Amino acid sequence: MALGAAIALLEEEGPDRLTTRAVARRIGYTAGSLYFVFRNRDDLVLRVNERTLDELRAELDGVLDGQKDSDARLHALGRCYLAFAERHPTRWRLVFEHDVLDVDQVPEAMRRKIDAFFQLIAAEIARRSPSLDPDAIRRAAQSLWGGVHGIAILSITGKLRAGGERPAEALVEDLVATYLRGLDRAR
Amino acid sequence: MALGAAIALLEEEGPDRLTTRAVARRIGYTAGSLYFVFRNRDDLVLRVNERTLDELRAELDGVLDGQKDSDARLHALGRCYLAFAERHPTRWRLVFEHDVLDVDQVPEAMRRKIDAFFQLIAAEIARRSPSLDPDAIRRAAQSLWGGVHGIAILSITGKLRAGGERPAEALVEDLVATYLRGLDRAR
DNA sequence: ACCTGAACACCGTTCAAGT
DNA sequence: ACCTGAACACCGTTCAAGT
Numbered sequence: 249m250a251l252g253a254a255i256a257l258l259e260e261e262g263p264d265r266l267t268t269r270a271v272a273r274r275i276g277y278t279a280g281s282l283y284f285v286f287r288n289r290d291d292l293v294l295r296v297n298e299r300t301l302d303e304l305r306a307e308l309d310g311v312l313d314g315q316k317d318s319d320a321r322l323h324a325l326g327r328c329y330l331a332f333a334e335r336h337p338t339r340w341r342l343v344f345e346h347d348v349l350d351v352d353q354v355p356e357a358m359r360r361k362i363d364a365f366f367q368l369i370a371a372e373i374a375r376r377s378p379s380l381d382p383d384a385i386r387r388a389a390q391s392l393w394g395g396v397h398g399i400a401i402l403s404i405t406g407k408l409r410a411g412g413e414r415p416a417e418a419l420v421e422d423l424v425a426t427y428l429r430g431l432d433r434a435r
Numbered sequence: 436m437a438l439g440a441a442i443a444l445l446e447e448e449g450p451d452r453l454t455t456r457a458v459a460r461r462i463g464y465t466a467g468s469l470y471f472v473f474r475n476r477d478d479l480v481l482r483v484n485e486r487t488l489d490e491l492r493a494e495l496d497g498v499l500d501g502q503k504d505s506d507a508r509l510h511a512l513g514r515c516y517l518a519f520a521e522r523h524p525t526r527w528r529l530v531f532e533h534d535v536l537d538v539d540q541v542p543e544a545m546r547r548k549i550d551a552f553f554q555l556i557a558a559e560i561a562r563r564s565p566s567l568d569p570d571a572i573r574r575a576a577q578s579l580w581g582g583v584h585g586i587a588i589l590s591i592t593g594k595l596r597a598g599g600e601r602p603a604e605a606l607v608e609d610l611v612a613t614y615l616r617g618l619d620r621a622r
Numbered sequence: 623a624c625c626t627g628a629a630c631a632c633c634g635t636t637c638a639a640g641t
Numbered sequence: 642a643c644c645t646g647a648a649c650a651c652c653g654t655t656c657a658a659g660t
Contacts, residue, residue, distance in 0.1 A: 268653060280655075281625050289653065344592060345532045362594055383598075390597055391586060391610035398585020399578060405531060407549055410577060411570075423578040427610070430617030455634060467636075468644050476634065 250275055250285050254296050258338055266342075268292065290346075294355065297343045301361045304332050304340075308368065318376035319428055325369065326396045326420045333400040334416070341404065344397075369393050377431055388431060395423050437462055437472050441483050445525055455479065477533075481542065484530045488548045491519050491527075495555065505563035506615055512556065513583045513607045520587040521603070528591065531584075556580050564618055575618060582610050 253274040258266045268289050269279045286292040311328040315321045333340045370389035374380070380388065402408050403416035412418060440461040445453045455476050456466045473479040498515040502508045520527045557576035561567070567575065589595050590603035599605060 267651090269651085278626050279653085280627075283654070284624075341532075344588070344594070345528075347592070359594075359596065363596065386598070387606060387609050388613075390589075390595060391582070391606040391613070394586035394589050394595070394606060395578070395582025395610055396585065397589060398583065398587075399581035400585075401531070401588065402577075402581050402584060405534070407531070407546075408577060408581070409546065409550065411573070419574060419578040419581060422574050423582055423614070426575075426578070426614050426617035428617070429620050430613035430615070433616050433620055454632090456632085465645050466634085467646075470635070471643075 250282065250292075251295055251299065254292060255299065255339065258296065258342065259336070263338055263342055266293070266296075293342065293346050294358065296339070297346060298358060298361070300336065300339045300343050301358070301365075303336075304329070305361065305365065307332055308365070318372045322369070322372050322376075322392075322428065323421060323424050325372070326424045327417060329396055330400045330403070330416055330420050333404055337404045341401070344401070366390060366393060373431075376428070380431075388427075392424065392427050395427065396420055399423060437469065437479075438482055438486065441479060442486070442526070445483065445529065446523070450525055450529055453480070453483075480529060480533050481545065483526070484533060485545060485548070487523065487526045487530050488545070488552075490523075491516070492548065492552065494519055495552070505559045509556070509559050509563075509579075509615065510608060510611050512559070513611045514604060516583055517587045517590070517603055517607050520591055524591045528588070531588070553577060553580060560618075563615070567618075575614075579611065579614050582614070583607055586610060 250271055254266060254271050257270055257274060261270075268282045268286075271292070272279045272282045282292075286295065308325055308328055311324045312321055315324050366386075366389050369392065370385050373388050373392070374385050377385075377388075399408075399416055399419045403410075403419075408415060408419075410416070410419065437458055441453060441458050444457055444461060448457075455469045455473075458479065459466045459469045469479075473482065495512055495515055498511045499508055502511050553573075553576050556579065557572050560575050560579070561572050564572075564575075586595075586603055586606045590597075590606075595602060595606075597603070597606065
């Protein structure tokens with residue numbers, strides 16, 4: 249499958265080398281024939297990204313097994329998210345940095361995957377803070393997870409220069425713990 | 436100046452069209468001559484990014500004038516950061532998405548600018564929570580600002596799909612307020 | 623039905639040669 | 642001292658033509 253070659257190329261050579269021609273070469277075909285399986289390069293990247301999101305989702309689901317306490321589950325999700333980003337930096341960045349040109353045409357499936365992910369967080373928050381109304385829960389899920397995402401991206405791109413070991417993990421722990429503590433203190 | 440042309444090109448046509456050839460064309464020179472002023476395309480992007488960070492910094496400094504309360508200052512910084520990102524999405528993204536190939540060779544000036552920015556946050560946190568030790572302050576500045584950054588990037592790339600108007604601003608307010616509240620509740 | 627190969631309009635980068 | 646212009650090795654994309 250062409251997708252496999254694309255992913256290998258991406259991890260081995262980086263995003264700039266993920267070209268239609270290189271993918272074709274790697275599977276022993278000619279450049280033009282790739283356009284029978286992908287609409288264009290955007291489409292190729294999009295399919296790689298869907299795969300990446302599916303893998304991430306599977307790992308997140310996996311990490312929830314066995315954890316009972318909602319706060320522990322949220323911490324586990326945060327750690328897992330960060331760990332995935334650190335394990336697959338190139339693929340993970342591609343998900344968020346790739347711009348589709350004809351917006352909202354193609355990425356409907358992608359948006360659903362991202363939404364589903366926020367709902368995972370929202371469900372845990374609803375559980376631990378049952379007094380929050382649905383709007384507040386949505387908001388909390390988005391700002392908390394936006395936060396974890398930001399730490400992950402700054403860490404991966406080397407913009408943090410933090411001290412200690414596993415510095416980004418400490419930041420995620422800090423953000424989740426402090427935010428949840430703030431949630432408990434009513435407004 | 437070539438830099439001006441590069442920035443105009445970037446805002447008008449997007450990051451993919453920011454090519455050495457297009458910049459040269461726009462200022463009436465030939466492609467090769469650009470290499471007398473920039474080392475290569477990476478260097479060109481780096482210089483654009485430095486300029487962007489300088490502008491952002493100036494706006495952040497400006498927003499602090501007049502605000503006395505540290506919490507209000509942190510909120511103002513968050514809103515200003517987000518507003519800048521929304522006003523210059525392409526340039527702002529380029530700062531964080533551009534990868535220099537020969538790492539830590541070139542971007543020393545860039546790193547200092549980013550560090551200086553975290554220190555701006557850390558100073559406000561130190562002021563409002565004087566009982567925190569220096570490590571905790573650094574950590575708080577990084578996780579809180581990583582968080583604001585994450586919301587900004589998800590918002591700009593259309594991955595939030597939040598309700599209400601100025602949705603990202605509401606998230607930044609929520610994150611900052613809740614995090615600071617969490618900071619006040621000792622561990 | 624499936625793939626090739628050539629073509630077109632682009633890139634980044636280098637470097638002799640011109641003024 | 643400064644710039645050009647051609648060259649090289651790449652891109653994405655299309656599409657006649659081959660099997």
